[in-house]
Amino acid sequence: MISTKTVGEYWKEKFKEKVYRISIDAGFTCPTRDGSKGSIGCLFCDERGARPHYVEPSNSITEQIESGINRLKRRGINRYIAYFQAYTNTYAPTKILREKYYEALKFPKVVGISISTRPDCINDENLDLIQEIAENYYTIIELGVQSVHQESLDRMGRMHTVEDSKKAIQLIRQRGNIEIVAHLILGLPGENEEDMIQTAKVLSRWGIDGVKLHHLYIVKGAPIAKEFKKGKIKVFEEPEEYAKIARKVIQNLPSDIIIHRFSGYAPKEEVIAPYWTSNRHIARELILGN
Ligand code: SF4
Incomplete structure (x- = not known):
């Protein structure tokens, strides 16, 4: 059995009611784009x-939050994290950044913020702002670490270093009141089980609060789709294969880690492989042994 908490359980304890993220596209880009x-x-x-x-x-952003609130209200959710x-x-x-973050935080029922970013885009200046927010709101930085193996990052065109990830985590840690959720991809080309477990061990040493696990999946429109079609990329064909490794990875993360996501997801019409990527629950159920 996996004894770590899911984010649903954790937030229910913390906020005394169900809290959901509302996804936002604030119009940013990426240094890789x-x-x-x-x-x-x-x-x-x-x-x-x-x-x-x-x-x-x-x-x-205001319209996106309003629409998220309307959607979640119908499901009985009344507190939200601006994601x-x-x-x-x-x-x-x-x-x-200040304008955009505070536009989302002006809603009284938004109790927190979750900011997804890359390790090479964390610096003292943006952390000053995020720390200021963290004094009044529950605050998470979601960091795209993906792997601690430089070759894997290079192969995926991440254009940042493992050292960037370590440094970003150290900088955030120093601020004290910001939770760090690392994004990991399991099954990156060239990585074996030991490599993935090594990523978990290194992250445990660096110090993270939560994790979002993803399996490598191929969707239409992603640059990797071309390589996949040439037969150069392997994926976890069956969810059981993935769940077996994901469990080992979780067992090598800190025992109090919060699991924010158990696998990647994409809608059926977008998925090239593996086929189970469009099933939101299968990996979670297998990992938790439900
Ligand atoms: S995975 Fe890479 S390209 Fe996609 S949003 Fe993150 S940084 Fe940008």
């Missing part, structure tokens, strides 16, 4: 940069 480090994005990422389908990027999800959400001048 705008030409500063690259122009096609990370190889596994499609053109939406992790934006869910129901988010309408032409809407303002800056799409692209790199610290990749802009601090003045812009």
